[in-house]
Structures are given as C-alpha cells and as structure tokens.
Amino acid sequence: MLLPRFSYHQPASVAEALEVLGQHGDQAAIIAGGTDLLVNMKHGKLAPRHLVGLEGIDGLEEIGADNGSLVVGPRLTASALAASGELSGAAQALALGAASLGSPQVRNRATVGGNVCTARPAADMCVPLLVLGAKALLAGPDGPRELPLDEFFLGPGQTAKKPGELLTGLSLPRPAEGSGAGYEKLGLRKALEIALVNVAAAIWLEPDGKTIKQAKVALGAVAPVPMLSPGAEAALTGQTAGEEAFAQAAEAAATDAKPISDHRGSAQYRREVVQVLTRRALGQAWQAALGQ
Template sequence: MLLPKFEYDEPRSIEEACETLRTFGETVKPLAGGTDLMVNMKKGVVRPSRVLSLKKLKTCNRIEKLDATIRIGACTLVAELIQNQVIADTLPALQAGAKALGSPLIRNLATIGGNICSARPAADLPPALLVYGARVVLHSQQGPRTVLLKDFFKGPGQTVLRGDELLTAIELDRPPANSGAGYLNLGIRKVQDIDIINGAAYLALNPRDGTIEKVRVALGAVAPTPIRASLAEQALQGQKPSQDLFVQAGQAAQQDCTPITDFRGGAAYRKAMTSVLVRRVLETALKQIEK
C-alpha cells in the first residue's frame, strides 16, 4: 500500500501551524497520530498535497490540572489518558473510553484531538468528553476560540472546525465531589472493534437530599454524530437515583437516538441496547459517587 506523494511540514508552534493552514487551505491535512489519516491516504479517500505534522507542538502534548479545569493538549496520546494519574483520579469515564479505543498499538499513536476531529459516530472518546461537558479550543491566525464539544460535531467526519483552524486543546471543568461518571461500549469483539453502540453518563448529586443535581448522558453510534441524550437527562434531573429511575432513563434514551442499520448492526438492536447501556453507565456513575 503506497502513500501518494505530498509535502511535509513540521511546525514548531501553533502560530506557525495556523499560518500553514491559512496559506494552503483545504489541500493541507494536519497529522497527529495518523491512525486515521494514514489509512485514509493509503485507501485514497483523502489526498492532501501537504501534510502538517503536529509532532513538534510541545504545548499540545500536556495534561494540565488547573484550579477549576483540566486542560488536555490535543496531541495527548490515548495511551497517556490511561496512564495519567490526573485523568484516572478525576475523569475515570474518559480513562474508560481510552481503554476501549483500538488496541495498545493504536493507543500509542492515536491522540485525543484526532479521535475528536475524525468525528466518527462510534468514536470512543466523545461520549465521555460530552458528559464531562468538554470544550474544545480551536486556533486560527485570529487566535483561539472555544466551542462546546456538543456543538462541535456536524455529521460523520464533519465538524465546525474551519479549514484554517487547528484543535489544540480540550478543556473540562473538574468534576465536583458527589459526582461520578462511567463509559461503556458494545462491539462484536472484545477489543479492537468499531462499536455497535457506546455511551457515557455523568451524575452529580445534591449533597443535602441526594437528588440528581446535574446529569449528562451521551451516546455514540446511534446518530450521525455522538449525541447528548436529552430525554434521558430530563428523566433523571432532580430525581433520586434508583434502579427504576435508571431503567426509565434508559427507555427514554431510545427516543433520543436515530440509529441506522448498516453492516455492523441493525437499528432495532442499537435502539434496544441504548436502554441497557444507559442504565449500566448510570449505575457505574452512581457507584463511583458512593465510593
């Protein structure tokens, strides 16, 4: 499998990268881990005349724990999301999503930014990021802008990212005490799979009465983009967590999704599994709070 010919740039700063993006427009493709781009270039699906390696962008490689937020550089390896103590301690659902992504070999190349920008409906990281209320930082020559991740995806492979922009970081508010989150995925194989469905949930309980103060539920592979399950969220908001409630939320989530039948799975099955998955991730989230 040969790669087509292209020019190669390795900018040393975000500014330099943005300048290249502006100059060459649609003909340039940013290269982070390459686990998507290289495959698509070999298949001839994309044919950039210039590849922009993000390898030297040091500021995009860090995970920073700030006062109220956690900032994850877009080029952070998925493997690093698993190994990093800050992620393990504060964003366990993201760690679970990272563990479910690809294989160890892929996780050693793939980046969090790449997983977001490729905008696959079944991607493993977006559901967890969505339930943590993640924001993405998009840079252009005009400077950075911040977009809520839930507003980022437009369709399969499509996002609000402009041709002259680069996703440089992901920002998340540090979850408060009394909160928990979980991620689950369902595939054919146990690993290295493209999920038939995946999902995450985040719960924050009111410390006084134990009711659900804040809730987010997100699902993947049941719509053209990773989605928030707003009907499920409504069913949960302000309620006291219980098995019955989680079952109801799972049922409500079926109305949130619009799955398709493709060669990987049927719409009816996906819909049915939405309930199971939502109930189970809620249980995981609750268990974490109780821990």
C-alpha cells in the same frame, strides 16, 4: 499499500502551524497519531498535498488547569489518558473511553484531538467528552475561539473546525467531589472493535449522596454524530439515584437515539441496546460517584 506523496511540515509553534495551514488551505491536513488519517490516505480516500505534524509544538501533550477547568492537550494519546491520574470523578469517563479504543498499539498513537477532529459517530473518546460538557479550543487566523463539542460535531467526519484552524485543547470542568462516570461499549469482539453502540454517563451527586444534582448521558453509533441525550438528563436531574431513575433515563435515551440500520446492526437492535447500556453506564457512574 503506498501513501500518496505529500510534503511534511513540522511547525514549532501554534502560530507557525496556523501559518502553514493558512498557506495551503484545504490542501493541508493536520497529523497527530495518524491512525485514522494514514489509513484513509492509503485507501486513496484522502490525498492532502501537505501534512502538518504537531510533534514540534510544546504544550499540546499535557493536562493543564485553567480556572475551574481542565485543559486536555490534543496530542495526548489514548494510552496516556487511560492511565491518567488527573481524570478523576466524572472526568474518568474520558479515561474509560480511551481505554476501550482499538488496541494497545493504536492507543499508543491515537490522540484525543484526532479522535475529536475525525468525528466518527462511534468515537470512543468523543462520546465520553460529551457527557463532560467539553469545549473545543480552537486557534485560527481570526484568533482563538471555543465551541461546545455538541456544536462541534456536524456529521460523520465533519466538524465545525475550519480548514485554517487548529484544535489546541479540550476544556472540561474540573473533577468534582461526588461525581462519577461510566462507559459501556457493545461490539462483536473484545478488542480492535468499533462500537455497535457505546454509551457514556456521568453523575454529579448532591452532598446527601443520593440526589442527582446533574447527570449526562451520551450515545455513540446511533446518530450521524456522537450525541447527548437531553431526555436522559431531564429524567435524572433532581431524582434519587437508583435503578428506577436509571431505567427511566435509559428509556429516554432510547427515545432520543436516532439509529439507522446498516450491515453492522439494525436500528431496532441499536435502540434496544442503548437502553441496556445506558442503564448499566449510569449504574457504573453512580457507584463511582459514591466512591465504590
């Protein structure tokens, strides 16, 4: 299989990258790990005339701190995130999702920025990022802007990022004491698998260690985009953590889910599984929040 022809650009700074992107408009595509883009190009689904590689730009491959937030560099690979010591507490959700993506070879190349910009409904890193309230940090010709991720995803493969813009980071709240995360994925195989349903959960406990201060549940593969479950959040906030609350939240998540039937699974089954996985992910998150 051959890749179509293109020119390759290696800007040395974000400003240079924006300049190249501006020059070529929708003829340009940004490449990081290439695990998705190159596959689509080999299949003839995409044929950008210009690829803009980000490897020459410093600072896109680290986790930085900014006031109360963590800024995750978009070129961090799934492997790096899965092994990162900085993603503790609720932020562990991202590490868990990253660890379950594809295969070791894919994780060594696939980046969080690519996973977010590719915007697949089952994306292993997007679903966790939603429960963390992550914001996309975008640089563009009109200056930088921030966009909450739930507004960033518009549809399968579609985002609010404009052609001339570059994702420069993902901002998350700093890991808090008494928080924890869970991630559950159901697929046929145990590796090299896209989720039939995946669920991320994060819980922030009150100092009493029992009351849920805040909790979020995000669902994958049950809507055109990775989605938050507002029903689950409402069912959990202020409640005592435990099976009862989780079961109610799971029911709410199943109600919120908007699955369709396709060759991989029926809507009915996906909805059933959302409920099971939500309950399990919350249980996992709770245990993590308790430090167990």
